[in-house]
Amino acid sequence: MEYVKIGVTPEGRALDPGPYLAALPTLSADLPEGARSFATDPEHYDFSGRRCVKDLSLASLAFIRDGDDQSIELTFRHNCWKHEEDLTIRYEAVTQYEIALPSDGIGDAIVMLDEILPHPSGCHHEIGFLSGTITVTSRDLTASWLQADCPDR
Incomplete structure (x- = not known):
């Protein structure tokens, strides 16, 4: 990632979206509408926010072909201690992607943070x-939050 910092310290994981948030007002002007809306959501990087991506777990990944266009759809499952909704991200007209996840499957793919750039x-x-990353370059993306089944709530 160019701006968001994810690292490991002796105390644990260090997550810092600060440099990205500082650049986002300028970057967002060049983002397509869906990506801009998702990236600039006030709760996106608020670690205590219900729509913060941190701690979501990747539930599925699907490739969709429509003529010459390829879309990718990622679904993320909520963390009942924090979220009330699941997240689906659909990337339209994908031009490039890279999936670098552990070979034991997506079940342990817990989101730390993300970054959307023009x-x-x-x-992108x-x-x-x-453990791992997913990167997708596309024309735009659509992020949809859907009510989750949280038995404790």
Whole structure:
């Protein structure tokens, strides 16, 4: 990631979206509408916010072909201690992607933070997990939050 910092310290994991949040007012002007809306949501990087991406777990990944266009859809499951909704991100007109997750599957793919940057093709979204990353470059993305089944709430 260019701005968001994810690291390991002797005390544990260090997460710092500060440099990205400082640059976001300028960057967002060049993001497509869906990416801009998702990136600038006030709760996106608020660690105590219900719509913060931190601690979501990757539930599924699907490739969708429509003629010459390829879309990718990622679904994320909520963490009942923090979230009330699941998240689905659909990338339209994907031009490039890289999936670097552990070989034992997506079950342990817990989101640390993400970063969305402008790209000549639209936007570039990188998601950092406890272990691994997913990056997608596409024309735009649509993020949808859907009510989750949280038995404790």
